[in-house]
Amino acid sequence: MKSIAIIFALLFAQTVFAKPVELILNWKAEPEFGGFYAAQIQNLYQKYGIDVKVVEGGSGTPTVQMLANGKADFAIVSADEIILSQDRNKKNKVKALFAVYQTAPYIIMTHQERGFKTLKDVFQSDGLLSVQSGLPYFPYLVKKFGKPKAQVVPYTGGVANFIKDSKFSQQGFATTEPIAAEKAGAKIKNFLIADEGFNPYLVVLATTEEVIKKNPELVEKMVRGSKDGWNFYLQNPKSINEHMAKLNKSLDLDTHNKAAEIQKPFIEVKGVEVGSMSEERWTTLVNQLYDLGLIKTKPSAKDLVR
Numbered sequence: 001m002k003s004i005a006i007i008f009a010l011l012f013a014q015t016v017f018a019k020p021v022e023l024i025l026n027w028k029a030e031p032e033f034g035g036f037y038a039a040q041i042q043n044l045y046q047k048y049g050i051d052v053k054v055v056e057g058g059s060g061t062p063t064v065q066m067l068a069n070g071k072a073d074f075a076i077v078s079a080d081e082i083i084l085s086q087d088r089n090k091k092n093k094v095k096a097l098f099a100v101y102q103t104a105p106y107i108i109m110t111h112q113e114r115g116f117k118t119l120k121d122v123f124q125s126d127g128l129l130s131v132q133s134g135l136p137y138f139p140y141l142v143k144k145f146g147k148p149k150a151q152v153v154p155y156t157g158g159v160a161n162f163i164k165d166s167k168f169s170q171q172g173f174a175t176t177e178p179i180a181a182e183k184a185g186a187k188i189k190n191f192l193i194a195d196e197g198f199n200p201y202l203v204v205l206a207t208t209e210e211v212i213k214k215n216p217e218l219v220e221k222m223v224r225g226s227k228d229g230w231n232f233y234l235q236n237p238k239s240i241n242e243h244m245a246k247l248n249k250s251l252d253l254d255t256h257n258k259a260a261e262i263q264k265p266f267i268e269v270k271g272v273e274v275g276s277m278s279e280e281r282w283t284t285l286v287n288q289l290y291d292l293g294l295i296k297t298k299p300s301a302k303d304l305v306r
Helices: 002-014 031-041 063-068 079-088 119-123 137-145 160-164 177-183 209-214 216-235 238-247 253-267 279-291
Strands: 021-024 052-055 074-077 094-101 106-111 128-131 151-154 168-173 188-192 202-208
Touching (some): 031 094, 031 238, 031 253, 063 079, 063 202, 079 202, 094 209, 094 216, 119 137, 202 209
Antiparallel strands (some): 094 202
16 A cells, blocks of 8 residues: 555656746745745755746736736735635636745834834824735724824835834835844834734735646645745755845845744744645635625635635
């Protein structure tokens, strides 16, 4: 019985897909994607017989639309994007395969000198609050705290405005903006949005219902290779960070290394397998988006994940 299992595993690994597979990112090469780059560089995808090319994205890369419209087979999205897509597109459903962040690293970054104790304090104080329009956590926070007294302005990226103005607060990722602000001399205080009850899976490897039906073996290999890549990267980030720093020169190697360390507790949770997702978490998010009026239907949790 054991020998049969070994033979099956070898056959599974040696089946090579002729066409290279692209994995489209929704941002530039940074530690949040480190495990996918590790799987590519360490030939962990090739171990399963697939040739995967990780393709950098950028600001506004419409990965979820690319999937739904058949322009990509595999891409990185957020859990809320999958739910919104299924609510609006019933023909070729986008589905989650693997979730990197168990805790969403969305933050609101403030100046320590302002003495805010809670995120509610930020909303109820004067100054500027820079937030990207369209992110579901903002209407969630408005519903929870009320209309902000702070003047809400568009998020334009970077930390230049934050550094210039002590009354400027902004959105960010716990892994990047705080490092940049501190390097520029600012003393900061971060508020994790997940602590307020809005905690979608982020950096989610996704595909479509059509790809799953037509090529389930490829999908399975993609998931296995990605999992191996993340297990490798979490233990051995240095060489992968060096590779990503060459691709994304907007972040120096020191920032890549620090970000990789900061993100570990957002990814690794005791008793939870890397990349796994729960039906309960998906159901909670669906209900939150529905209550906010962002979706008209309630996709079932089982329909959102392969």
